[in-house]
Amino acid sequence: MTELRGPVRVVGTGLIGTSIGLALTRLGVVVELIDADPDSALMAERIGAGSRLVQLAPQLVVVAVPPDHVGEVIAEQLRQTDAIVTDAASVKGKPLADAKALTDKAADDLARYVGSHPMAGSERNGPLAGRADLFDGATWAITPHPTSDPEAVELVRRLAEACGARTVELSVADHDLAVARVSHLPQLMSSLAAGTLVDAPSAHLDLSGQGVRDVTRIAASDPGLWTQIVSANSPALSGLLEQIRDELDRLLIALGKEEAADEVTAVLRRGVSGAVRVPGKHGSPHIELVSVLVTIPDRPGQLARLFADAAASGANVEDLRIDHSPGRPVGEVELAVKPASVDQLVRVLTERGWSVHR
């Protein structure tokens, strides 16, 4: 069995690299921290993610630099060390191709590389956003290429498990198509939708509800990082974007005619079929939850009172959403619970004076 003994060298002490360092240090693994920006490595060291000076040669190198530079740093680390090398980039095809192009003089080297993608993140960046528990229960994709050494694959799996993640093994191509679908395409659709609001009069924006807020939330993400991700995954993304463009073309033709209904219905129905496949809590689309709406006054302590009352009913709140429509003096909280809990929840909340709607 391949054991993760360390030292582990982390190259790139941003959110992901620092969080990996914190998780491994917590387990007693020696972590070496390297960053092109000395201040970043220093900060990561100060918060306990590892050390900038480690004498022993690394057993494993984790490359957690910005997407554009991943391939060259992988190649560099394969050249400089005898360690197994992985990376944490959210696209896997391009880093592999880049690393391959740079290591062709010693093709054997590439056997020591296995790509991986810890699927956790935050809207915060930099070492100070790092957290030992960032990957607790998160999905960590491992993407061996045909010449990856099985021992290298095993060591990367150990790394993911040491960080508390659940691993999924996928081919490089499959991974990139999957993230194009469930991450990169939604990002672009959100950005395109939000883009139409740039020139809108304020009076139009005053009519915004929860729907446009949800659809455009991730459009506020960092354009620099996302340009690198989208560009790196353009082969997988292009196919999906073409599919959307063709559907838009059909929709536009239909809307120009007297009878648009069929085409519009087709797009909307397809959307329903896709939406219900997105896993909810616990990764299962099969756990059915029931929603209860509660009107709450916009004052401190009301949410505390509501959740205390919900807990008193014995219900576990599986999901929740607060609706804060512009200008409303009251808010509305949607609590999702298992069907078995709903009657008791509604009874207890109503008894305690809440305005409850199912």
Added chain:
Amino acid sequence: MTELRGPVRVVGTGLIGTSIGLALTRLGVVVELIDADPDSALMAERIGAGSRLVQLAPQLVVVAVPPDHVGEVIAEQLRQTDAIVTDAASVKGKPLADAKALTDKAADDLARYVGSHPMAGSERNGPLAGRADLFDGATWAITPHPTSDPEAVELVRRLAEACGARTVELSVADHDLAVARVSHLPQLMSSLAAGTLVDAPSAHLDLSGQGVRDVTRIAASDPGLWTQIVSANSPALSGLLEQIRDELDRLLIALGKEEAADEVTAVLRRGVSGAVRVPGKHGSPHIELVSVLVTIPDRPGQLARLFADAAASGANVEDLRIDHSPGRPVGEVELAVKPASVDQLVRVLTERGWSVHR
């Protein structure tokens, strides 16, 4: 001053009609309930939204039937009564045009009609979903046409205010462009994004995170209702959809080339500029909120404990979001508070043993 005395005739006892009936009945206004489906009117009557038999002629008629039928029912009510007539449809141009076409024999009649759009709703439908407080603090758009009688406009304003809503006056064309932007286009973008997931292998969907959940949430909306809305507002929507299609075309051309970055960055940056314009709580994009992330175990009572501790710090939680990534044994709650409250909130939560991240 034009007073709302009643009786008010509500035609269509779905969610919106029944809720208007409940709100007016609460104020002592006599409400007459009519629906093509006798069971629906009966249910609305049973929960106290009004009466199916009212002897007095109505002062005001509210047409709250499905979008496709609004125009003909407006014309019918103008013909059958001397009342002022409004409707509650989410598109205003088509009902007006339809009503106009059907009332040409007595153009004077149309002066008694003023369109309106109460911007509140629910994922629930039918009379039993009706609530007297559905419109409390919500926005209610009023859309006079050039020949609307000022007294009619005033009476519709009284109706909206009686239901607890905040009124906004817009021209018919302006309203339809506004809702195309902040409601109908986001709906279609959500449906199109979700549509690409229909044929995805389950292994791909396992990589779903919060982003795709947010973007595709409203794609689960009722295709029947939305087909009517989208078809009715196709003139306003077509322009926006063409804009998106053109941007997609530019993006696809760029992604096929070596250097895609500039075009991708432009789309993403435009998205950020649009996203920050979407009003948050209290209708103001100017109230800055600070987010605090708290890790919570997935057990009953933990949210209650968290919100009690948050309340003890004196902070008012302005917004919240729960992140329930598939498979995670812990959840993460994001609390948004005013900047002045954040230090005290973090201090109190940390003291009480929560794992808090800013």
